[in-house]
Amino acid sequence: MTSRLATATAPDAALALRLAEAVTAVDAPDVVLAVTHHGRRTTISGGHAPAPAVPRHALRYELGSVTKTFTVLLLAALARTGVLRLDDPLTAHLPDLPLRHPASRRITLRHLATHTAGLPRIPGDLIPSALLRPYTDAYATYDTERLLHTFARTRP
Structure with a gap:
């Protein structure tokens, strides 16, 4: 599973590391995790499926309820x-x-x-x-x- 930081700069390196570890721990084709903290957003994406044409962080996912x-x-x-x-x-x-x-x-x-x-x-x-x-x-x-x-x- 690969993960990548989708934001240009990580506002909080520890948070980015925790998100990257969480993405790696999830066995899923596509994963996007995002946290907004103090007005700054950190987004990590990854998954074991081939990378889609559109970056994962820009895709829309059906989340249900x-x-x-x-x-x-x-x-x-x-x-x-x-x-x-x-x-x-x-x-x-x-x-x-x-x-x-x-x-x-x-x-x-x-x-x-x-x-x-x-x-x-x-x-x-x-x-x-x-x-x-x-x-x-x-x-x-x-x-x-x-x-x-x-x-x-x-x-x-």
Whole structure:
């Protein structure tokens, strides 16, 4: 397994070493680990598969539901420290998002964290490609801009 530092400079050599050791310990075709600490990001990538044409750290990986836990823990920490409130409307943090439906403007961060916003499980424009290619990562080309555009059109 090979690993490489994807950032130009390691802001913390000890952290970069720990990440490189973790990547080496994981028996997987592709691995990307990243840590942001004090505003500086360290990214290590590796794996035993042949190196892809696109650098591993630039690839998008389907993570399933694993990110939900980390996202809600981060949200709780931000709420605890007063950076935001759980009952903030989503529009307070995405003010330029042109929401078409009045109910969308009432969605709060708490709604998103508890899956009570009334949003569909899968974005509507992703369903056809997911059905046609069920064993591929349908989200591989689904970028943030497309997600926000689809959300703005979705009726809760």
